[in-house]
Amino acid sequence: MIQSKVANSIKGSLLNLIQRDYQFIAGDKIQEMFADDVVNLVNRCYRDPWKIDIGQVMWYGVKAEDKPGYGKNSKNTSLTPVILTLISEEDLVMKNAGYSDKEIREKKIARLFREAYEQNALLTHSDVAFLLNVSTGTVSKQVNEYMERTGEVLPTRGIIHDIGRALTHKRIIIRLYCKGYQTPEIARKTKHTEQACDRYIKAYKKVVKLSKTMSIDEIAQTLEMSKSLVEEYVKIMNEVKEGDGDKLWQ
Template identity: 35%
Template sequence: MLSDDIEDLHREYYPKQEQVGYGEIVFITTKDDGQRQSYGKKAEDYGTTTVVLPLITKEDVERRVYYKKGDRNSNYKHRESRDIETMVRLLKSAKQQGGLLSGAELSVLMNRSLSTLTKYLRAYTEKTGEILPLKGYVLDQGSLPTHKGIIISLYEQGKSPADIVLHTAHSQDAVDRYIKQYDQIKKLIKKEMDEVAIKEITGRSMKVVREYIKLYYDLNPVIKLNK
C-alpha cells in the first residue's frame, strides 16, 4: 500500500533518535546493489541508501584528552594513524549497511583533502593487503591505486576468485574480468609477443596492456631476470 511505502521511506531517511548512538551521523550515500559504473553515468543515476556512520567514538575523544604532547613528527604520525582508523571505520560501516562512500563524501566527513585520503588508502592497503570498500574501488571507477594489482597478486598466490572477492570488496564479475584479462595477456607474453601485438589481439587499450605486462613481470621477477 502507498501508506506503507511512505512509512518505509520515512523510517529510512529519518531514523528514530534512539537508533542513532554517540557520535553517529545519518548519511545518504550510494547503494551497494551490484550496479556497475558506465560511461556517462551521473552520480544521481546510482541508487541511494541511508546509513548511520560512527563518525566519532568515545575512544576518539579520550585519546584527544589524554594524549601526551611529543615532537612534531610524533604528533603527525599520531594524527595520521587516527585518521586511517576513522577512514576504515566509516568505509566498513557503510559497506556493512549496504552503502558505498565516495572519496568526496569521505573527504567531507573527515575534513581531509582527497590527496590526503588517497595517501591514507595506499598506506593502509600496502600495510594490510586489504582493499577498502570505497565506491570507486567497488564500482571499478577511475584508476585508484593498486586494486587491480592486489587482485592479480592474490590470484598468482593461488587464491580462489571467491576468496579474492571476500578480500577485496570487489564483485565476483569484476574479479573474474580482471583474471580473464590477465590470463589472456599472460599467455601472449609467454608466446613472446610484444605489447603492440597483444593490443591488437586482445582489443585492449595500450595502457591496460602495459599495466598487465608490468604486473606479470613484477609478480614473476625470475622470468624478468632471465629475459
C-alpha cells in the same frame, strides 16, 4: 526504524489516498501491497537523529546496488542515509597512547568506508575527505597504503563499482590468485563479485601470455584494451614475477 504505530498510521493514510485519488490501482490486495512497499521505503530512508551517538554523523552514500551505467549521473543515482562514526573511543585511546594523526586518520578512513558498506551504501574518496576535512589526495594515498600493507580491500565506491583505475585492488586480487586462492575466497576477501575477480584474472593471464611475444601496444590492440590498462597488468606481472607463488611463472 519508524515505530509500528506510526508506520500503521502512514499505511492507513496511504490506503485512503489510493482509494480516493488513485483508483486505477485496482484491488484491495494490490493497494495494500503498494502501501506496504511505500512504508518500507520510508523505513529504509528514515533515520532518527536522536539515535545518533556522540561522535557520529548522518551522511548520504550511493546505494551499493545502484551501479553506474550509460546515462547515469549524480542526479539519477540513488542515495541512502547512513550513520557514520567520526570520532570513536578507539580514536581517543590511540590519541592518548601517542599515535600520530596520520595513523588515527587511517583508522577513521577504513572505518567510514566499512560502516557505509555495512549499511548497503558506498562512499567516495571525496565523501571521506570532506568528512575528515582533508584533501581527496590524502584519502586516496592512505587508502592505497592501507590496502597494500594489509592486503584488505576497502569497500570504496570506486572499487565496488569498478570506477577509475583502482590499480591496488587489481593487484591484490591477482596476488591472491597467484598464491593459490580460489575465486570464491578471493571475492570474499576483496568484497568483489566472483565475476569481477574472474574478469581481472582472465585479463591478467591474457596479458602475461602475450607479453612473451608482443609489445604493450600490440597487446592493447590485440585484446582491445587501453594501453594504460595493459601497462597496469604488466606492472603487476613484473611485481608478482619477482615474488613467490606466481602460478604463471613457476
